[in-house]
Amino acid sequence: MSDAMRDMADLFDRALLKVLKDGRTIIGPDGEERNIDATAADLNVIRQRLKDCGMTVATEEASPIKNIVEEMRRRQLRIGPPDANDDREAV
Numbered sequence: 001m002s003d004a005m006r007d008m009a010d011l012f013d014r015a016l017l018k019v020l021k022d023g024r025t026i027i028g029p030d031g032e033e034r035n036i037d038a039t040a041a042d043l044n045v046i047r048q049r050l051k052d053c054g055m056t057v058a059t060e061e062a063s064p065i066k067n068i069v070e071e072m073r074r075r076q077l078r079i080g081p082p083d084a085n086d087d088r089e090a091v
Helices: 003-022 040-052 064-074
Strands: 024-027 033-036
Touching: 003 040, 003 064, 040 064
Parallel strands: none
Antiparallel strands: 024 033
16 A cells, blocks of 8 residues: 555544544534534444454554544444344444
């Protein structure tokens, strides 16, 4: 992967991590800005990014995608395939 592609992937991963951690700013019906948690669509993009990268275990010490995995685990969001005994929704 070229340096430019790696930089672009890192920027994308950092943006996804920011949405996961901080949510996103929207304009409400009253015209005021407000912050909301990551939406189902946001979580689906993050899930697909992890899947596309073949993420099962993050190995690099300092990596934006590893931070995404850690944040999802901290929030107890399942990353892997569904467990028959787990009734939480997969991300």
